Amino acid sequence: MEFVKMHGLGNDFVIVDARKSPLLERTDWEDVAIKVCDRHYGVGADGLILVLPSEIAHVGWRILNPDGSEPEMCGNGIRCFARYVYERSIVTDKVIQVETLAGIIVPEIQVENDQVVGVKVDMGEPIFERSKIPMTGEGDQVVEEEIDIQGNPVKITALSMGNPHCLIYVDKVEEAPLTEWGPIVEKHPLFPKKTNVEFVEVVNKNEVRMHVWERGAGPTLACGTGACATIVGSVLHGYTDRKATVHLPGGSLAIEWDEKSNKVFMTGPAVEVFQGTYPLK
Known part of the structure; x- marks a missing residue:
């Protein structure tokens, strides 16, 4: 499994392009996340992020915690994800629609002198109910x-x-x-x-x-x-x-x-x- 290690302010992630077989068919990602995120026996990370296909957005994602649980969203993770898919031309637009469990999240790549310098993310509306x-x-x-x-x-x-x-x-x-x-x-x-x-x-x-x-x-x-x-x-x-x-x-x-x-x-x-x-x- 090829991966890239990224971080946003030290909140670190292992990112994997899982859009194609055989990774796309795997059903044991919870166990994989536990092993990969382990800082002694694995790569070490605060989460495992998967790049997935989407029928309603540019691209889909899935994120798993070090204990195998699956959060709806992750702010630092979505910035890393956006830079990953942009720099690898998985998505060529600077404004990227990402399908998540929290709905469509829209990060915007910020570029200066042909270099990515940051990511601005529309995180949607807060929920108070x-x-x-x-x-x-x-x-x-x-x-x-x-x-x-x-x-x-x-x-x-x-x-x-x-x-x-x-x-x-x-x-x-x-x-x-x-x-x-x-x-x-x-x-x-x-x-x-x-x-x-x-x-x-x-x-x-x-x-x-x-x-x-x-x-x-x-x-x-x-x-x-x-x-x-x-x-x-x-x-x-x-x-x-x-x-x-x-x-x-x-x-x-x-x-x-x-x-x-x-x-x-x-x-x-x-x-x-x-x-x-x-x-x-």
Whole structure:
């Protein structure tokens, strides 16, 4: 199996063109993802991404977490995916339609002097309806709702960017109990499909710092959909403007929640690290 290792702000992925036989017919990609993503016995990655054919978009994709689970979307992954398919002429348009479990996502390749310098992604509209996040309980929007975490009353704000996110605002993100509370909130009974968990420190109206516990992956250096959810939630709280920068452990993303279209746009890098082959049975 030929692959390319890429990353967006340190959130790294193994990308495979699986459009043709025999890869297209494989049904064990969950097991492959677990083996390939292992950082000691495999290639090592936060996810395995497959390039697939699509009848409704330029190209289709599938992404699997290191535990074999399948998220609806991944912001950093979609930027890497877009650069991969563009530079290999799988899609020649700079504006690319990608079929995902979260619907059609549209990344735009940014080019300067014939070189790809970044990717801007139309991430679609945020979803606030509780049942569509999805989240159990009463009420519609989930803004500063109190839940219990190990005996601690904690206020959360939840929404979906095609996948579920739970925001917890803290004074200092470096001191947030990421590895302690992250797995607890991820699997909290309120979230029937689990959730990504973001700990957010507001710096000013134009900047926030965020650390993330990703559903199915644990702590990662960056999360694109999480950055989008963070700015949307911060605007709801009045903490930031609609256009702001999210500083993550792996780098920064520019996020804009457009008032006119209600869509969220994410801009950031996508970097190729190396190419290789992986033996499949």
